[in-house]
Amino acid sequence: MAEVTVENSITPDQKGNVLSRFVWTYVFATDHKVIGLQFLFSSLIWFFVGGFLALAVRWQLAWPWSDMPIFGHMLFAESGGQMSPGFYNMLFTMHATIMIFFVIIPILAGAFGNYLIPLMVGAEDMAFPRLNMMSYWFMWPAFVCIILSFFMPEYGAAAGWTSYPPLSVFQGDAQSLWLLAMVFVGISSMMGSINYLTTIIQMRAPGMTMFRMPMTVWGMFITAIMQAFALPVLTAALLMQLSDRLLMTGFFLPENIAVNNGVATSGGGQVLLWQHLFWFYSHPAVYIMILPAMGMVSDIISCFSRKPLFGYRPMVYSITAIAGLGFIVWGHHMFISGMNHTLAMSFMVSTMLIALPSGIKVFNWIGTLWGGKLQLTTPMLFCVGFVSMFVIGGLSGIVMSAPPVDIVIHDTYYIVAHLHYVLFASSVLGVLGAIYFWFPKMFGRMMNEKLGKIHFFLTFVFLNGTFFPMHFLSRMPRRVADPYIYEGLKDLLPLNQFMTICAIGMGLTQLIFVANFFGSMFFGAKAGRNPWNANTLEWTTVSPPPHGNFDVQPVVRRGPYEYSHPSTECDFFPQTETS
Amino acid sequence: MNRFWSVLFLLVPILGIATVLMAMYGVAPLESAWLPKSLSEAGDTIDQLFNGIHLLSAFILAGTVFTIGWALWRFSDRGDSNEKALYVTHNTKLEIAWTVIPALILIFLAFFQMKSWAENKMDRPTVTVDGVTDFKPPMVMVKAKRFGWEFYYAGDDGVVETEDDIFVENLLVLPAGEEIVLQMESRDVIHSFYVPELRLKQDIVPGMTQFVWFNAREEKEIEIMCTELCGWGHYMMKAKLDFVSRAQFDAWIEEQKSAYSPEFKNAAELSALLRDSNKSFAAKFSNDARPQLKLKIN
Ligand code: HEM
Ligand SMILES: [Cu+2]
Ligand SMILES: [Cu+2]
Numbered sequence: 001m002a003e004v005t006v007e008n009s010i011t012p013d014q015k016g017n018v019l020s021r022f023v024w025t026y027v028f029a030t031d032h033k034v035i036g037l038q039f040l041f042s043s044l045i046w047f048f049v050g051g052f053l054a055l056a057v058r059w060q061l062a063w064p065w066s067d068m069p070i071f072g073h074m075l076f077a078e079s080g081g082q083m084s085p086g087f088y089n090m091l092f093t094m095h096a097t098i099m100i101f102f103v104i105i106p107i108l109a110g111a112f113g114n115y116l117i118p119l120m121v122g123a124e125d126m127a128f129p130r131l132n133m134m135s136y137w138f139m140w141p142a143f144v145c146i147i148l149s150f151f152m153p154e155y156g157a158a159a160g161w162t163s164y165p166p167l168s169v170f171q172g173d174a175q176s177l178w179l180l181a182m183v184f185v186g187i188s189s190m191m192g193s194i195n196y197l198t199t200i201i202q203m204r205a206p207g208m209t210m211f212r213m214p215m216t217v218w219g220m221f222i223t224a225i226m227q228a229f230a231l232p233v234l235t236a237a238l239l240m241q242l243s244d245r246l247l248m249t250g251f252f253l254p255e256n257i258a259v260n261n262g263v264a265t266s267g268g269g270q271v272l273l274w275q276h277l278f279w280f281y282s283h284p285a286v287y288i289m290i291l292p293a294m295g296m297v298s299d300i301i302s303c304f305s306r307k308p309l310f311g312y313r314p315m316v317y318s319i320t321a322i323a324g325l326g327f328i329v330w331g332h333h334m335f336i337s338g339m340n341h342t343l344a345m346s347f348m349v350s351t352m353l354i355a356l357p358s359g360i361k362v363f364n365w366i367g368t369l370w371g372g373k374l375q376l377t378t379p380m381l382f383c384v385g386f387v388s389m390f391v392i393g394g395l396s397g398i399v400m401s402a403p404p405v406d407i408v409i410h411d412t413y414y415i416v417a418h419l420h421y422v423l424f425a426s427s428v429l430g431v432l433g434a435i436y437f438w439f440p441k442m443f444g445r446m447m448n449e450k451l452g453k454i455h456f457f458l459t460f461v462f463l464n465g466t467f468f469p470m471h472f473l474s475r476m477p478r479r480v481a482d483p484y485i486y487e488g489l490k491d492l493l494p495l496n497q498f499m500t501i502c503a504i505g506m507g508l509t510q511l512i513f514v515a516n517f518f519g520s521m522f523f524g525a526k527a528g529r530n531p532w533n534a535n536t537l538e539w540t541t542v543s544p545p546p547h548g549n550f551d552v553q554p555v556v557r558r559g560p561y562e563y564s565h566p567s568t569e570c571d572f573f574p575q576t577e578t579s
Numbered sequence: 580m581n582r583f584w585s586v587l588f589l590l591v592p593i594l595g596i597a598t599v600l601m602a603m604y605g606v607a608p609l610e611s612a613w614l615p616k617s618l619s620e621a622g623d624t625i626d627q628l629f630n631g632i633h634l635l636s637a638f639i640l641a642g643t644v645f646t647i648g649w650a651l652w653r654f655s656d657r658g659d660s661n662e663k664a665l666y667v668t669h670n671t672k673l674e675i676a677w678t679v680i681p682a683l684i685l686i687f688l689a690f691f692q693m694k695s696w697a698e699n700k701m702d703r704p705t706v707t708v709d710g711v712t713d714f715k716p717p718m719v720m721v722k723a724k725r726f727g728w729e730f731y732y733a734g735d736d737g738v739v740e741t742e743d744d745i746f747v748e749n750l751l752v753l754p755a756g757e758e759i760v761l762q763m764e765s766r767d768v769i770h771s772f773y774v775p776e777l778r779l780k781q782d783i784v785p786g787m788t789q790f791v792w793f794n795a796r797e798e799k800e801i802e803i804m805c806t807e808l809c810g811w812g813h814y815m816m817k818a819k820l821d822f823v824s825r826a827q828f829d830a831w832i833e834e835q836k837s838a839y840s841p842e843f844k845n846a847a848e849l850s851a852l853l854r855d856s857n858k859s860f861a862a863k864f865s866n867d868a869r870p871q872l873k874l875k876i877n
Binding site for chain 2: 084085086088089158159160164166167170254255269270271272305306307308309310311312313314336337338341342344345348349352353355356359360362363366367369370371372373374375376381384385387388391392395396398399402403404405407408410411412457460464468469471472473474475477478479480481482483485486487488491492495561563564565566571
């Protein structure tokens with residue numbers, strides 16, 4: 001099957017001195033593993049930037065208008081360290097933007113997609129190594145735009161990550177940089193997704209049929225399809241908004257509006273058009289942000305249950321169903337938007353339906369645990385955490401998909417609770433689990449289990465302390481710098497302070513992870529080829545795998561989940577093993 | 580240690596459901612955390628749905644996460660046996676059961692709530708005059724702007740956006756116990772009209788007209804919140820909403836009429852003015868260039 005050979009002219013070994021070798025290996029890398037690590041490291045750095053912004057948001061909600069430690073005086077000396085309301089809007093806008101577009105999507109698709117797809121399908125590299133390199137390099141113009149935007153007069157874009165016009169059109173110049181950054185991120189993802197699709201379709205090792213692929217690869221495959229279909233729409237919409245800002249077109253601007261020093265336009269546009277286009281991308285995007293994690297979690301849970309993944313085919317069908325339905329539910333973000341109220345009913349039905357495959361996945365994970373011989377390692381704990389938190393996020397999703405109920409909870413902290421349960425408590429826990437799981441493969445050393453478990457425990461406790469109480473705040477609007485200006489919300493101050501303290505604890509906890517990560521990179525116990533006794537192909541090669549991945553061309557003889565097979569002596573049965 | 584982790588996961592549904600129930604039924608320290616008491620019948624229906632779906636969710640949460648915690652307790656490898664894990668790859672009957680049962684629940688939910696949505700958003704109240712049925716005319720025109728609310732009462736002619744409109748800013752006084760229709764438009768960006776006590780929320784989109792209706796059963800002073808980000812001052816875009824008796828309302832309206840200042844007419848003129856000048860491409864407006872409305876602001 002895999003007859004595509006990769007011609008790779010830039011091989012690192014041919015170059016002379018150390019510096020140029022370093023540059024060719026790590027900067028102009030075409031090796032999928034190096035590119036994966038590039039994505040991993042840049043995402044982790046942005047993760048900390050995004051985390052700081054979140055803590056600043058929480059600071060304002062707990063101790064409004066007080067002097068923020070360190071940064072307050074740096075930025076707002078003249079007001080005694082008190083942040084401005086516009087600055088607050090920047091904080092949550094940039095927090096969401098960075099976490100979604102610079103952390104979760106790149107770490108899932110960019111880092112793990114790149115690293116794992118060729119290894120797991122038994123290919124020596126991606127189908128288009130140089131396109132792959134470009135896909136990472138296109139992140140950098142986006143990084144530059146966003147970093148520059150922090151130095152603009154309003155310290156960055158401040159129209160929310162959803163960037164609804166007309167507000168966004170009347171924002172300062174940082175908004176244009178934001179739009180450009182999003183265009184670059186989109187191009188990067190687009191190149192990545194083409195590469196993944198081609199690699200998965202064309203370059204599987206002999207014997208690796210589609211239904212022998214691990215769920216991780218399935219998750220990446222379906223994600224790549226969603227990106228390929230949804231991104232062009234977002235890119236077009238972003239360029240339209242950019243042209244509304246810079247060329248005075250009026251795609252999203254009706255007549256008769258004027259904002260402060262803003263510009264009145266020729267009008268004729270439709271405000272809601274942006275929302276339709278944006279959510280047509282961004283609802284699929286929320287699944288782009290979880291399907292790869294679901295795939296990795298499935299693999300990890302099966303491995304540490306020492307038991308086949310329960311219902312492999314239903315799992316594949318359900319992610320396919322999620323991807324399909326994901327394109328027809330975007331209107332659930334717009335129930336209250338003024339969109340035709342009858343239309344809301346059809347979006348409600350499709351949204352209810354999408355909860356179904358999500359539920360099936362949860363039941364199958366539980367089915368996998370049941371009757372297993374569970375090894376509660378750090379990656380396993382994170383993945384079990386993922387499943388139990390995803391139940392909460394999925395259930396709050398169902399609550400909100402009832403339009404009459406959504407009347408109350410739309411644009412309040414309930415939404416914030418939902419999205420953090422699915423994005424942080426699920427996706428990020430999944431990513432952390434995956435890092436603990438594949439770290440030995442990436443760096444050839446094990447991460448420290450004890451630190452890992454402490455990291456899991458504290459993260460799990462603090463995240464629930466931070467996000468669970470948000471479910472109670474369906475009368476507190478989101479994106480409000482000072483909720484206590486409302487009489488009816490004054491009594492929420494102590495609860496908000498509690499959440500902020502938990503958030504700070506959660507932030508500090510991540511330092512344990514950083515210490516473990518870098519410590520283990522240099523001092524961790526050496527990992528062999530297959531420290532977890534797992535079945536999939538990446539564990540048959542050395543850790544870390546060399547350029548070209550496999551010493552011998554793997555030939556696949558069975559599916560990836562043959563754990564505790566009755567006919568074998570040991571409790572795993574690698575995909576390549578002859579029986 | 581394995582037991583420790585399973586207890587941790589078991590605590591999730593226990594604490595989660597306990598706190599939700601405490602909030603829902605007003606038990607200290609979460610007695611005021613949930614939504615404030617509903618002020619309207621439509622709001623009660625929404626509450627029933629809201630609480631009902633949460634209770635249903637609580638069951639599902641308990642069922643699934645308890646099973647997870649229990650599985651960890653029961654099936655953890657304690658290194659004391661050489662027995663291998665169960666080799667099961669799937670179970671079609673189970674698969675069908677856990678697809679079909681949730682599907683039925685979801686379909687039921689989907690149809691069950693349609694009525695409430697229709698009452699709140701689709702069935703705009705009507706009146707029949709001389710055998711002709713038409714939409715009930717709005718009592719107040721709401722104009723949202725950065726960062727405040729303008730309210731134009733219909734005045735004697737009962738029609739909004741006419742000469743005799745009565746203008747009040749950031750204060751909406753309405754009679755309790757009557758069905759009231761509001762018409763809403765935005766002057767600039769998107770805003771959203773949220774009154775938690777009425778379980779009422781509607782985005783106000785520039786270039787579109789929205790209608791909302793409600794019937795408050797009590798006299799009470801509450802707040803209107805803006806729930807769509809509209810710029811730096813979004814957080815302070817609040818207005819007072821005062822439900823009073825019909826008699827008090829009539830007296831109040833009379834008072835507003837006498838406070839009517841000639842400058843006020845500018846409001847309607849101003850809209851027209853804005854409309855015309857906006858038509859010229861790229862005409863610039865600054866805040867200061869807009870004539871200020873000098874009115875009694877409550
Ligand atoms: C069981 C499946 C799910 C259902 C039924 C569901 C339903 C919804 C609904 C109805 C909303 C809109 C609420 C509103 O704004 O009024 C929403 C918002 C959101 N959902 Fe979900 N959801 C589900 C799963 C997910 C997953 C898996 C993710 C991401 C990994 C996700 C991420 C989000 C985000 C980020 C928002 C908020 C967007 C914003 O306004 O900023 N959801 N969800
Ligand atoms: Cu969505
Ligand atoms: Cu607002």
